[in-house]
Amino acid sequence: MTARTTRLAPGVRTAMQSLSAAAKRGLGDPALAELVQIRASQLNRCAFCLDMHVAIARKEGVSDRRLDLLAVWQEAGDGVYDERERAALALTEAVTVLTDGFVPDEVYETAAKHFDEAELAHLIALITVINGWNRLMVARRIPPGGPAW
Template structure:
C-alpha cells in the first residue's frame, strides 16, 4: 500500500475544515458529534479518522461502553439514547445511500429529536465526515498521525 502524501489543496482543506467546525458547533453536543463521525468512519473503513475521533470522543467524555458498542448500536438499546439512535440511523442512511435516498422514516425520526437548525448541522456534519473519510481512504493515510 502506497501512502499518497499530499492530502488536499489548502483552499479545499480550509473549506472542508470550516464545514466540519460549523456543523459541530451548530449541533451543540460534542459527544454526539463524535459518535456520528466515528460511526460514519467505521462504515467508510477510515482508520485515520477512527483513530483521531476516538481520541477526541474520550476527551469529550464519551464512555467506553458507547465506543465499544457503536458498531452494534441498534442492538445496544440501553447504551444509546433515543436522540443518539436517531442521529446514528441518519448517519448510516446518509453514509450508505444504498437505495439512492434517505428513507423518510429515518429523516422523520431525526426531526423528532433535533430542531431545524440542529438537523441541518447534523446533516452537514455527516456530509463533512464522509468527505474527510473519502480523502483519507483515497490518500491511504494511516492511523496514528493525529496529535491533539
C-alpha cells in the same frame, strides 16, 4: 501500506475544516458529534478518521463501553444510547450508505422529532463533511496517526 500522497490542496483543507467546525458548533453536542463521525468512519473504513475521532470522543467524556458498542448500536440495548443518539446514528448510516439512493422518510422523520430544524441541518452537514473527510483520507491511504495533509 503507505500513504499515496500526503498532499491536500490548502483551499480544500481550509473549507473542509470550516464546514466541520460550523456543523459541530451548530449541533451543540460535542459527544454526539464524535459518535456520528466515528460511525460514519467505521462504515467508510477510514482508519485515520476513526483513530482521531475516538480519541476526541474520549476527551469529550464518551465512555469506552459506548465506543466499543458503536458499531452495533442497534443491538446494544436500552441504556447505552438514548433515542436522540439513535436517531442521529440511523441518519448517519442512511446518509453514509445511501443504499436505495436516498434517505428513507422514516429515518429522516425520526431524526426531525429529536432535532430542531437548525440542529438537523447541522447534523446533516456534519454527516456529509465526515463522509468527505473519510473519502479524502481513504483515497490517499492516510494511516491512523499519519500526516493529515
